[in-house]
Amino acid sequence: MSYRITTYSALQANLSAANTAVMLCRANIGRLPMSSQEREETIDRIRKQIGELETLILELEGPGRKRAAPFIRTRIRKAPPPRRASTLSDNRT
Numbered sequence: 001m002s003y004r005i006t007t008y009s010a011l012q013a014n015l016s017a018a019n020t021a022v023m024l025c026r027a028n029i030g031r032l033p034m035s036s037q038e039r040e041e042t043i044d045r046i047r048k049q050i051g052e053l054e055t056l057i058l059e060l061e062g063p064g065r066k067r068a069a070p071f072i073r074t075r076i077r078k079a080p081p082p083r084r085a086s087t088l089s090d091n092r093t
Contacts, residue, residue, distance in 0.1 A: 005011050
């Protein structure tokens with residue numbers, strides 16, 4: 001698997017490797033002992049990966065052939081630290 005995709009054959013090789021990894025995970029998923037939290041984390045991760053694949057399809061279809069609205073990734077951002085009252089009121093009249 002290559003992290004730098006510059007050719008069609010490299011893209012196909014990476015997609016093949018990804019498919020192999022998914023099939024290997026799927027082969028024994030029913031036999032893995034998982035807590036309910038581990039199961040939920042796994043489901044969440046799978047859903048994120050499905051979203052990435054859907055985004056890839058949309059990018060390949062191009063702007064003229066899109067069938068659906070593009071997938072928009074949103075990040076959960078940490079709130080900025082609260083401002084100090086002194087910095088807001090300094091030198092203001």
